[in-house]
Amino acid sequence: MRFVAEPISDLRLSRFHRWAMLWLKWFAAFLDAAGALAPISVQAERIGHRWLDRIERIILAIVMLRTVPRVRCIRSHRPFAVHRLRQGALPRAVIGAKLRRTLRPKSLRARIEALTQSIDSLVARLLKRLPRGLTRRRPIITTPQAHPAVTQRAERALTLAINSS
Numbered sequence: 001m002r003f004v005a006e007p008i009s010d011l012r013l014s015r016f017h018r019w020a021m022l023w024l025k026w027f028a029a030f031l032d033a034a035g036a037l038a039p040i041s042v043q044a045e046r047i048g049h050r051w052l053d054r055i056e057r058i059i060l061a062i063v064m065l066r067t068v069p070r071v072r073c074i075r076s077h078r079p080f081a082v083h084r085l086r087q088g089a090l091p092r093a094v095i096g097a098k099l100r101r102t103l104r105p106k107s108l109r110a111r112i113e114a115l116t117q118s119i120d121s122l123v124a125r126l127l128k129r130l131p132r133g134l135t136r137r138r139p140i141i142t143t144p145q146a147h148p149a150v151t152q153r154a155e156r157a158l159t160l161a162i163n164s165s
Helices: 010-037 044-070 090-095 098-103 109-116 120-132 148-162
Strands: none
Touching: 010 109, 044 090, 044 109, 044 120, 090 098, 090 120, 098 120, 109 148
């Protein structure tokens, strides 16, 4: 049996998570202090959303790394090497649109609150979603079966069309 090392240790992952939560708390305190002096402008909100985009990427990476040990490997039956495939949109497809929307409200305050929720709840949501499969990434191709009544009618129409006397 071959031992496969984990991509990152749990200790380092929890350290990254604590750092992200500390950064979010600092950013919320900064917004409170800035909002006490004057209302936050539209430009400042855009800059804040850009900063939150970065921290959201880190949190989603932590969520995906926490789910890795609980997910089985998806084997592909492709005739060529898997490393040649371009899998750029796979992390986005794995996370799903609903989870991304819940982490991206319009206001900065609501977005910080959404990002500070428990990582375990985000992991549970992702684990609940994953067994449904990624139908756009791995489509299920089916062949339609014709009903016997439809095929009999088609044969009868064909015989009547051939006998044109």
